[in-house]
Amino acid sequence: MTRPQPSSALSNLKVLDLTRVRAGPTCCRVLADFGADVIKIEAPPGVDPNEGMSGTRHGFDMQNLHRNKRSLTLNLKTPDGLAVFMKLVETADIVVENFRPDVKDRMGIGYEALKAVNPRIILASISGFGQDGPYRTRAGFDQVAQGMGGLMAITGHPGEGPMRAGIAVADSAAGLYAATGILVALAERERSGEGQWVHTSLLQAQIAMCDFQAAVYTVDGKVPPQNGNDHPNATPMGVVPTKDGHINVAVGGEGQWKAFCRAIARTDLASHPDFLSAPKRFANRPKLREILEAIFRTEVSAVWLDRLEAEGVPAGPIYRMDEVFADPQVQHLEMAVPINHHARGDIRLIAQPVVLSRTPAGIATPIAEAGEHTDEILREAGFDQAAIAKLKTDKIV
Template structure:
């Protein structure tokens, strides 16, 4: 069994999040050792409460590992009072309700700061905390569309295409975690907390990076180019005798090395292909020349041959192949953990490595309210008081 990370062991985090963006943020903190208390409504107290699939399913296990669970009805006066008592000793609160919900519950930043001026509130929303779309429900695919990702994804003649992963959800959670770390560092000097905000829409626009800057700086509107790179050629997917290969010729030097490898050194001097600008102009023609050559051999052959001459290339995996890859295994991206109901299983490890205080997956996701008695006991409640709260469905 892995040991709990010590990197953030002094932090207490109250996790009010649901679905994906917020849990992704809190997972980072939990994996690095913070005491993350996942707060969720008792059965029947919040019909709109969202979970990520089955309680013991892959998504819940992956998003909520390393956390403790407390059931608490924030709509009940007693529940809100208990929550604010917990805020007194907390470092961070994370929520991804619609922006107006925390105001209605009386747990907005101003409410939390009154009881603990050092607390940091991280709020993740679909479109931001203010503005004309603030109260809209936000989902990953909607943000992918409005943030420009779907407009540059897919083949040019097939219309917009969503990415195959929850890009906006996950990135907004990661940006929120970055904001929390910045606020914690600033608090060390000022002694005061602050309100950290991120949204799916902002995160998706930020992830567009060079495509967004291309428009802002040059006024160019990027279009979808399928698997081809927007402006570098040949960089894209080419069929092989047994599948596909990602080929990444990123410079004229690499192009020259490729031409020599495939026995076409004259192409490196041909005015139509000698420079990237020329290759880009003749891209369809160039792929037409390369495809029959790559179809003569396997993906593995080409990966090895291209590595020898310093030309970037790689296979295109299905998920089972991803975790069978020796480099992925070396990086230990599948973290083993024991679950009471499922037994030994594996979850996705943190991709950030620290030399002294690495992240760890040391305990599986909790059942709802699994730690309620212990958490409330630490808060000073007696067994009788806890039992009375449970009887009233406050916990």
Template sequence: MSSHVSPALANLRILDLTRVRAGPTCCRVFADFGADVIKIEAPPGVDPNEGMSGARDGSDMLNLHRNKRSITLNLKTPAGLEVFKRLVATADVVVENFRPDVKERLGIAYEDLKAVNPRIILASISGFGQSGPYRTRAGFDQIAQGMGGLMWVTGLPGQGPVRAGIAVADTSAGLYAAIGILVALAERERSGEGQWVQSSLLQAQIAMMDFQAARYLVEGVVPQQAGNDHPYSTPMGVVRTADGFINIAVGGQGQWKAFCVAIGRPELTDDPRYATLDLRFKNRPSLNTLLADIFATRASQAWLEALEKAGVPAGPIYKMDDVFADPQVQHLGIATSVQGDDGKEVTLVGQPIGLSRTPAQFKALLPEAGADNDAVLGELGFDASAIEGLRKEHVI
């Protein structure tokens, strides 16, 4: 991919105070689309949780923090706070994922920032929300997965709660925060004023439950574990083949008829046990047993070809190396390379958003902490002597 910066959001400056995953996920959206994202980190030895996000040159940090500049700033010092407020005066958005009380203690709550720059948008991502009885609790993805209902619908029936294999709550909270920022930016075009955007892991996880949550709220149904089967549609899920596993997804009656023909059992179309979606769901155990015997007779690829020919949705179940070897995945270009300062290319996960004129671009890997101190402070009007003074005072 080109090392040029996307012009899409090049007019924006984002101050990134975040760490771990939810906040960096939010800021990554803006960085990939060309915003000037300044990652603000504590100088060495200041943050008691230093290194919590893993090795700086590790895959996770590189993937989360590409396309950003980095400065170090001790916000616990008056001079550091003053530098930060001078940055706020030049910025459009501040993103933070401290516990809610921390920004109040530091003097960087929304009202503090608004007093410096009425157009500023503060995006706060927390574990449980900015108010309420749990506001000061530390939040982590798996805690939110459990409290948001995901772990109780994941896994095999009777297995007990199972976490998802990815950070669903973290990632979705970051993406929801990015959406909120974009809404606030659009609204600011009319009002001229910023506002406070809030997202939390708990809210995001509940929102991601979507139809499962709605089933309870509207119908009073408490969803249970369904394993690899769809919660209420059958046959839709995982089947074992002669050499592995595939996913099948049979929707309406037309697909059911085509499916029965494709598997060589056209008589099942009108079988009184399976003639309608409701009957298939009611009799899912017997249908699953019947299909298990059928699909065990042929290899995965043979079944996938037969089902595709019949117009029945089906797909392989990949490990990660298989994912990036797939021709469609390669065509989509979501594995995107960027060249480091040492000339070596690193391949990361690209944005799953396509824009026809101003697509996301990768321009740089995460720099060393504070690599852009001189440049950013120079933009604020600090001369070399003043910068050196801040360095001696351990402000940067």
């Protein structure tokens, strides 16, 4: 049977996906959406003590994370199950896992073991805190990484205590960094002919995502504070209340400041001694904020957005999620991709946000049922029907 292809970009690659929850599946989703044959390896029912930790199979999260993958059930805790896995490794390009660092070596599927079977294999490992060091065996979760990576201390309003971000920043970033590392390793393999071990962690990814806020400390020695909805270094750049809600404004340079003053019909502010330069505006931010809030509360958001757009001032609405997908630009970008699932019917999943002109990503199949492709994958690996039947009898698959 011909497998539906979401893209031809990575269709020459076979990926063994041992991941669960979010960071690892995010990495594998990138590869799957660009056409790699991603085989999601799952424990048979009753084998995994944390079964169900990723949510219900037909739920929104699993649907979105595990599209475009085939499913194989396999008990890796048995010698026969490990032997089947190593047989698959022989012809695979990539293995992705997000166990605690000590687990894969205890299971016998660390990089050196995989490399002995297939020197071209790329192992991508995602952990909570790194593959070595004092925290290597700790279990990692996104909110813990947000706290340890500095994000929660700079998020929220001043004086109100730490605040988590509304999305799984560390998980998602770690998955994307791992995918980037895999693609770098694949490019290098074209030259050397050898695979390598790629690894990242939630903690590393979260610190990297803090970017300029982290560099404020490492370069200048300053600890960045909470700024609420205001930009930490520029003003007016942040949220302003309107007559019927809130909008974002982002005034960058002096030209935009003057255009902003025209848009709000307060050209006198452009020449006010307290606001003549970006440093002065920042130093007098409380005073400027008070003036602007009074002005913006006089009209509804749509009026202000039209006026700011007319003057070329960056601004935008602040949407609820239903409003996001109703926006004409979002619809034009096709960020919600329709797919049919046998149990859920017609649903929409979130598209990849990067566009390739010749080999774009796609969503060809919804999440597979557990073990849906077990026989097919084993036959491809060289197991005959009798061998497959015995594996089933022995509860290996």
